[in-house]
Amino acid sequence: MGQVSFLLVDDLEENLISLEALLRREGLNLLKARSGDQALELLLQHDVALALIDVQMPGLNGFELAELMRGNERTRRVPIIFVTAGNTTDSRWRFQGYEAGAVDFIQKPIEADVLRSKAEVFFELYRQRQQIAAQRDELQLQAEALRDADRRKDEFLATLAHELRTPLAPLRNGLDILQRNPNSENAGDLRNMMDRQLVHLVRLIDDLLDVSRVSKGKIELRKEILRIDEIIRSAAESSRPLIDGGNHRLTIDMPADVLWVEGDQVRLSQALSNLLNNAAKYTPAGGQIGLFAKSDGHHVVIRVTDNGVGIPEGMQAEVFQLFSQIDDHKQRSQGGLGIGLALVRQLVEMHGGSVDAYSAGPGTGSRFTIRLPLAAAPPVSDTVAPQRLEVPNNRSLRVLVVDDNPIIADTLGMMLEDIGHEFEAVHDGRMALDAARHYHPDVILLDIGLPGMNGYEVCKAIRGEAEFQDTPIIAQTGWGQDRDKELATEAGFNFHLTKPVPLEQLQKVFATLSP
Structure with missing residues (x-):
């Protein structure tokens, strides 16, 4: 004051x-x-x-x-x-x-006392008026912020509805066609299309969950010393379908020297992949996308460039804000909720780095730059081969599927049969132990969010039986946060799969179980 x-x-x-x-x-x-x-x-x-x-x-x-x-x-x-x-x-x-x-x-x-007493009244009145005015201004700012947040919420919900319906529409259409004519000559193309749309839908949900977890500080990084070229290779592989779908040319330029950073392989690859996806979305078909890395002495500098639609000058600082999208770009993008770049910034800053955007203006392309602290190369050490779980020596495994949703349990069973295994399904955690005693499974696929007795409790109960102390137990659940995986390990699970579980991922896990 x-x-x-x-x-x-x-x-x-x-x-x-x-x-x-x-x-x-x-x-x-x-x-x-x-x-x-x-x-x-x-x-x-x-x-x-x-x-x-x-x-x-x-x-x-x-x-x-x-x-x-x-x-x-x-x-x-x-x-x-x-x-x-x-x-x-x-x-x-x-x-x-x-x-x-x-x-x-x-x-x-x-009279001095009379003057001072009268003046003191107005001195304090003025102070109080100023405080009230400051509070009123603060309340007005808060009200404006709430109105803006409410507007952004409405815009986000509208965008979310649109983005969820976008992959759901071709999924619905493909199912209708296959139901009417299962042997259609286009059946293969339809299934491939539906698979791509499902992958896109899962990615949208994963991004929403990730940005929420990061904002609440619930993502824990599993840091190790990593090679930058491996992070770049992983990110490029993840983004390749979207880049190829736009008929873009991706140029990768990496330094001759190996550069190292300390970080989480999955999260850094995710951040870089989001930048590549963003470039692919906002670049017209047949565009040029560049990805290169270098050292500036203390940092690794990674740049993703494109010759796409560019960014207006006034939006270059705002593109990293949650749910932020450039109005003109909403028409050109291939979907998105305005959370990809916000997630990039959050993940990079969690690694002690920074990210910025630059564009000369609309139609001139964009450049995104990530800076991460350099790390010393790790000492050379002997690697230890991972241990394999011992299971009965026969190709076809008996699998107990425990899930309170009969549709999920049955479709998982069909997938298991498709890759050569047998299954029995139960839909209640309290029934799982009795079912295991009678079925004698080689492997147990166990949901976490079961009513009454949850998956953690069921797993601990099964592990308490001498017969099942070494039986592989796989969590298949919608709870996919790092803490959920830690709880699963503590409860006695050997693997943790997040729903929806792709057939390819299920095959990889069962391949590690097969002798």
Whole structure:
């Protein structure tokens, strides 16, 4: 809070000095004027909490000055105390003073205590008004922020509905065609199309969950010393379908020397892949996308460039904000919720790095630059081959599927049969242990979110039986956060698969189980 200003108006210098001496205190700025004209100039320059005005002044007297103040929007609400040597008990004189805008009168010679007590009232009133005004401004800013957040929420929900319907529409159409004509000559193309749309739908949901977990600090990085070229290779592989789908040319330029960083392989690849996906989305078909890395001494610098639609100058700082999308780009992009770049920034900053965007303007392409701290190369060490779980020596495995959703349990069973295994399904955690005792499975696929007795409890109960202490138990669940995986390991699970489980992933896990 700034200083409080009082205006002292008297044609005699000695009176002004006397008033100043009586009123001087910390936080109070005393303005002095020896005429009504000087007083008006000061009133227009400063926010005044109280004016002490001498009535008898040559030229513009105190009452006339007060009349002028009352006629001005800026000064009309300034409290006035008239200071006079005249008879303040004269009712006509006092009425004239109040009509001119006075709130009080002080008789000369001035009693110090009376002056200070009256001035203190207006000093505190002004302070309170300033506090109320500051609170009102803060409330107004908060209200505007809430309105903006509400608007962005509505825009996001509309975008979310659109983006979810986009892959759902061809999935629905493909199913309708296959149901009417399962042996259609286009059946293979339809299945491939439906698989791509399902992958896109899962990616949307994963991005939503990731950005929520990062914002809440629930993602824990599993850091190790990593090669930059391996991160780049992994990201390029992930983005290759979208790049090839746009008939783009991707140029990768990596330094001859091996560069190392400390980080989470999955998360850094995810951040770089999001930048490549963004370039592919916002570049017209047949575009050029570049990806290169170098060292600047203390950091690894990774750049993703494209010759796409570019970014308006005013949006280059906003593209990393959550749910932010450039209006003109919404028409050109191949889908998105405005969270990909926000997730990139969050993940990079979690690694102690930074990311920025540059574009010369619409139609000139974009350049995104990631900077990560360089790390020393790891010491050479012998690698230990991973241990394999021991299972019965026969190709076809008996699998107990435990899931409270019969559709999920049955379709998982069909997938298992398709890759050469047998299955039995139960839909209640409390029934799982009895089913295991009777079925004697080689492998157990166990859901976590079971009613009554959850998957963690079921797993611990099964592990308590001597027969199943070494039986591979695989979690297949919608709970996919790092903490969920840790809880699964603590409960006794050997693997953790996040729904929906692709057939290819299921095959890879079972390949590690097969002798």
